[in-house]
Amino acid sequence: MDFQIKNRMTINKIKLIKFKGRFKIMKNKSIRMNLIRLKKVIAAVLVISIFFVFTGCGKSSDSAATENKKQKAASTADISSSDELNKKRDNLYQQENQFFADHKNVWDKAFSFMSKNTAGDAQSENYADFLASTVEANKDSFSEEEYKTLSKDIEKIRGIEEEIAKVEKKIAAAKSSNSASSESGESTGVFHDFKGKDLDGNDVDSSFFSKNKVTVVNFWFSGCKPCVGELSKLNELNETLKKMGGEVVGINTDTLDNNEDGIKEAKEILKAQGASYKNLTFDSNSTVGKYAGNIMAFPTTVLVDKDGNIVGKPFMGGIDDQSNYDKLMKQIKSAIGQK
Numbered sequence: 001m002d003f004q005i006k007n008r009m010t011i012n013k014i015k016l017i018k019f020k021g022r023f024k025i026m027k028n029k030s031i032r033m034n035l036i037r038l039k040k041v042i043a044a045v046l047v048i049s050i051f052f053v054f055t056g057c058g059k060s061s062d063s064a065a066t067e068n069k070k071q072k073a074a075s076t077a078d079i080s081s082s083d084e085l086n087k088k089r090d091n092l093y094q095q096e097n098q099f100f101a102d103h104k105n106v107w108d109k110a111f112s113f114m115s116k117n118t119a120g121d122a123q124s125e126n127y128a129d130f131l132a133s134t135v136e137a138n139k140d141s142f143s144e145e146e147y148k149t150l151s152k153d154i155e156k157i158r159g160i161e162e163e164i165a166k167v168e169k170k171i172a173a174a175k176s177s178n179s180a181s182s183e184s185g186e187s188t189g190v191f192h193d194f195k196g197k198d199l200d201g202n203d204v205d206s207s208f209f210s211k212n213k214v215t216v217v218n219f220w221f222s223g224c225k226p227c228v229g230e231l232s233k234l235n236e237l238n239e240t241l242k243k244m245g246g247e248v249v250g251i252n253t254d255t256l257d258n259n260e261d262g263i264k265e266a267k268e269i270l271k272a273q274g275a276s277y278k279n280l281t282f283d284s285n286s287t288v289g290k291y292a293g294n295i296m297a298f299p300t301t302v303l304v305d306k307d308g309n310i311v312g313k314p315f316m317g318g319i320d321d322q323s324n325y326d327k328l329m330k331q332i333k334s335a336i337g338q339k
Contacts, residue, residue, distance in 0.1 A: 057224035057298045082174050089167045096160045099153040106146045107153075113138045128158035190291045191217075191308035196282030199255065199263050199270075204280055206308050213245035213336045214311075215304040216328075219295050221253045222265050227299040230318035231273035233325065238277040244336060250279035253292055257284050301328065303335050311335050 100107045114134055135142070135150045142150065194206045209215050218234055220227035231250075238248035250270075254262035258281055266279060283289050301315040312331055319325040 057221070057226060082171065085167055085171045085174065089164060089171070092160050092164050092167065096157055099157060103149050103153060106142070106149055109142070109146070110135055110138070110150060113141070126158075126161060128154055128161050131157065188309045189307075190288050190310055191304050192287070194282070194288060194308060195286070196280045196288075197258070199267050199279050199281065204278075208249075209304050209308050210306045212247045212306065214241075214332060215246060216241060216248045216332065217302050217304055218248065218250045219253065219292055219300045219302075220250060220298055222262070222269055223254075224298045226318045228269055228273060230299060230320040231270060231275040233318075233320045235273075235275040235277055237319065237325070237328075241332065244332070246332065246336065248277045250275070250277065251288075251292060252279055252281075253295075255279070255281040256289060256292070257281075303331060305335065 110131070131150075132154050135147070135154065139147060191206060191209055194204070194209065196204050198204055216234075216237065218230075220231075222228070234248050234250070241248055252262065252266040255266050256262075263281060270276075270279065284293060295314075297316050299316070299318055301319070302310045303312055303315075305311050312335065315324075315328050315331065317324045319328050
């Protein structure tokens with residue numbers, strides 16, 4: 001970027017103003033976006049850390065490490081993509097600068113006709129159009145050869161400006177996409193085409209959800225004490241929810257991919273806690289499997305509508321705490337239209 005600025009400084013002050021202004025704005029935006037992302041990461045880490053201390057568990061299995069690696073890889077890919085776009089844009093500006101350097105004398109002459117009043121036009125209109133209008137307005141001041149040189153350069157610059165515009169749109173879209181994907185609780189159709197089994201080996205599909213006004217899905221794992229501690233309360237909730245046209249279902253992440261040892265242990269824990277509601281297992285590479293793999297705090301509970309959509313935000317924390325139970329019940333009543 002310093003190379004570009006120096007080039008434009010030696011060519012023309014007005015061109016430098018446009019160049020520096022454009023990149024200063026972009027650079028500042030980039031810095032702000034990185035700071036915002038960093039703050040979000042720090043905030044998320046702090047929230048989860050505090051949550052683990054008081055009410056929940058983090059992943060303790062190898063699957064957690066695997067998912068963390070996947071998330072880091074995806075994040076790195078996004079950053080890499082953005083970096084490539086920024087490099088491409090910088091390269092296009094360098095190409096543009098080269099025209100001014102190659103034909104410095106004639107461009108210095110053209111820039112000499114620009115006043116401070118026209119600098120604003122360079123910011124507000126297509127830069128190639130701005131250059132063309134300047135040259136046309138002072139056409140009689142150039143020799144035929146100079147005019148041809150300027151005209152050819154302007155057309156090439158026009159093409160570069162069009163490419164720059166395309167790249168900047170992609171950069172904006174990438175930022176928008178990253179921002180959207182970073183928002184928690186916005187996954188929706190996770191259970192649309194659900195296929196799995198209960199812990200007794202019976203097939204379960206999306207019709208399981210369609211028969212309920214709302215299904216309360218609780219994600220847990222066997223080594224999570226807060227998860228185990230709320231099982232009896234979830235069973236109590238299931239009995240209450242049945243009268244309201246809903247149901248509770250559990251998903252123990254240790255049982256995924258029909259893990260026999262995980263299923264055996266989960267069934268023993270459920271029996272010991274007096275929890276008789278249905279628990280499900282499924283392929284970890286399925287849509288819901290990937291969703292489960294991204295959960296970083298346990299227990300986590302979500303509400304699912306008839307169409308398999310997650311409604312509202314995930315609820316974190318054990319409902320054996322009465323205040324948490326009341327909050328979850330409020331969400332449930334809202335989801336099924338009760339007051």
